[in-house]
Amino acid sequence: xxxxMLKDLLYLKRTTKVLLLLxxxxxxxxxxxxxxxAASGALSGIIVMLTLILSANAFAYDETAKWKTYELSLPVPxxxxxLARYLLTLAFSTALSLCSLLGEWIAYRGxxxxxxxxxLASWSISLLFCAVLFPAMYKYGSQKARLVLIxxxxxxxxxxxxxxxxxxxxxxxxxxxxxxxxxxxxAAAAYxxxxxxxxxxxxxxxxxxxxxxxx
Amino acid sequence: xxxxxxxxxxxxxxxxxxxxxxxFSVPPGSIMGLIGENGAGKTTTILLILNEIRRDGxxxxxxxxxxxxxxxxxxxQIGVVLDENCFSGEFRAKDVNAILKRVFKTWDxxxxxxxxxxxxxxxxxxxxxxxxxMRMKLNLAAAxxxxxxxxxxxxxTSGLDPVMRSDVLDLLLDFIQDESRAVLFSSHITSDLxxxxxxxxxxxxxxxxxxxxxDELEDQxxxxxxxxxxxxxxxxxxxLRVRRGEAECEALVADRAGxxxxxxxxxxxxxxxxxxxxxxxxxxxx
Numbered sequence: 001x002x003x004x005m006l007k008d009l010l011y012l013k014r015t016t017k018v019l020l021l022l023x024x025x026x027x028x029x030x031x032x033x034x035x036x037x038a039a040s041g042a043l044s045g046i047i048v049m050l051t052l053i054l055s056a057n058a059f060a061y062d063e064t065a066k067w068k069t070y071e072l073s074l075p076v077p078x079x080x081x082x083l084a085r086y087l088l089t090l091a092f093s094t095a096l097s098l099c100s101l102l103g104e105w106i107a108y109r110g111x112x113x114x115x116x117x118x119x120l121a122s123w124s125i126s127l128l129f130c131a132v133l134f135p136a137m138y139k140y141g142s143q144k145a146r147l148v149l150i151x152x153x154x155x156x157x158x159x160x161x162x163x164x165x166x167x168x169x170x171x172x173x174x175x176x177x178x179x180x181x182x183x184x185x186x187a188a189a190a191y192x193x194x195x196x197x198x199x200x201x202x203x204x205x206x207x208x209x210x211x212x213x214x215x
Numbered sequence: 216x217x218x219x220x221x222x223x224x225x226x227x228x229x230x231x232x233x234x235x236x237x238x239f240s241v242p243p244g245s246i247m248g249l250i251g252e253n254g255a256g257k258t259t260t261i262l263l264i265l266n267e268i269r270r271d272g273x274x275x276x277x278x279x280x281x282x283x284x285x286x287x288x289x290x291x292q293i294g295v296v297l298d299e300n301c302f303s304g305e306f307r308a309k310d311v312n313a314i315l316k317r318v319f320k321t322w323d324x325x326x327x328x329x330x331x332x333x334x335x336x337x338x339x340x341x342x343x344x345x346x347x348x349m350r351m352k353l354n355l356a357a358a359x360x361x362x363x364x365x366x367x368x369x370x371x372t373s374g375l376d377p378v379m380r381s382d383v384l385d386l387l388l389d390f391i392q393d394e395s396r397a398v399l400f401s402s403h404i405t406s407d408l409x410x411x412x413x414x415x416x417x418x419x420x421x422x423x424x425x426x427x428x429x430d431e432l433e434d435q436x437x438x439x440x441x442x443x444x445x446x447x448x449x450x451x452x453x454x455l456r457v458r459r460g461e462a463e464c465e466a467l468v469a470d471r472a473g474x475x476x477x478x479x480x481x482x483x484x485x486x487x488x489x490x491x492x493x494x495x496x497x498x499x500x501x
Binding site for chain 2: 075
């Protein structure tokens with residue numbers, strides 16, 4: 001299983017330039033943010049973005065290389081193939097979160113409580129997005145799955161828009177605080193459930209139908 | 216001796232295609248060629264053997280074990296080469312080593328690098344910069360470096376030039392020098408199989424037409440050639456398949472010696488594999 005995780009990490013090499021550019025952009029934001037909390041806000045955004053880039057690219061590169069047929073010939077059970085991707089994504093998102101906190105600590109000789117909370121929220125959101133993205137990737141492939149993710153991201157925006165259109169009260173401070181506090185738990189639960197769903201999709205999807213069009 | 220690979224009445228149903236009662240076995244120390252036209256069911260059969268798709272019926276045993284119940288243990292001892300490179304073009308051979316040594320318990324790094332050296336493959340060059348033949352050799356090195364007992368190749372030589380194909384075939388012959396090993400080699404390049412295969416399984420329309428020793432096939436099957444008008448006077452029951460042209464007929468016989476006695480005035484040549492395939496694909500039942 002570690003071999004499969006390493007493969008996904010090696011895929012990162014392909015996007016090194018893009019990642020470095022993103023990092024440079026965020027570094028500039030970080031340095032020019034003016035305050036510690038603004039800097040942490042800039043950094044937390046990168047956690048979500050990089051986690052999604054890593055995971056979506058891994059699926060897309062697998063598809064391009066037609067890796068799946070070969071992967072299934074390896075002595076790795078199907079659920080472990082799925083687990084490898086979930087674990088790597090979790091590790092990557094966690095490492096990014098810790099790095100942003102470390103960056104803040106180095107730059108400002110300390111970490112604000114608000115910054116830690118913002119990073120935790122970003123970590124949770126990145127896992128929540130992946131929890132939606134991964135089963136869609138296994139079910140529909142990388143192209144269609146990205147659309148599913150876009151729809152998922154747009155749903156809260158639509159919800160808030162509808163609330164305002166209907167002149168209903170927007171979620172207040174206490175509701176937002178509750179959501180904020182529950183977010184890590186919600187993300188962890190969704191990520192776990194998503195793993196189970198992906199395992200089922202991956203197992204039935206590969207076994208029912210032939211892979212590739214050849215007979 | 217127990218076969219390394221055994222299929223009994225294996226079935227798989229798709230809406231537009233079905234594999235029906237596929238049975239054959241590959242004994243140790245041998246190379247079996249799996250032939251058939253495109254769409255005959257070769258790749259589906261291989262995917263069923265690897266449990267990449269679930270069979271609807273029948274039995275598949277590898278090393279005497281059920282291929283589903285003992286899937287992981289079996290796959291530790293199988294090497295697979297597919298018709299195209301499955302590693303990212305951005306990877307290098309050393310990346311393949313780094314990945315697969317964490318996948319196979321018996322991965323032999325030194326053996327892998329020995330193959331790379333034998334095949335003149337640079338470990339630092341990106342796979343996308345390899346030629347098709349080089350990519351195939353890398354796949355072979357990856358399939359062999361954990362010392363498998365069963366090697367499965369799916370159209371591995373298609374698209375390779377004759378020199379590369381010859382190298383691959385030599386490697387297969389070398390592989391079965393250890394008689395505890397075997398090869399299942401799917402191809403529609405029948406000349407490759409004629410060179411290295413000990414036995415041949417011919418799939419046509421999702422069914423096994425025959426699964427026999429290659430020498431037996433070469434000794435026994437034949438093609439009778441005659442004029443279209445002459446063919447009408449022969450007993451159709453003596454022929455497996457016939458291909459009728461405007462002026463000439465070609466008919467496949469299962470027993471060349473017997474047919475030569477019965478039809479002494481006719482030319483009956485040995486039947487090469489590609490002619491047999493052609494007669495089954497294009498010909499009709501006589």
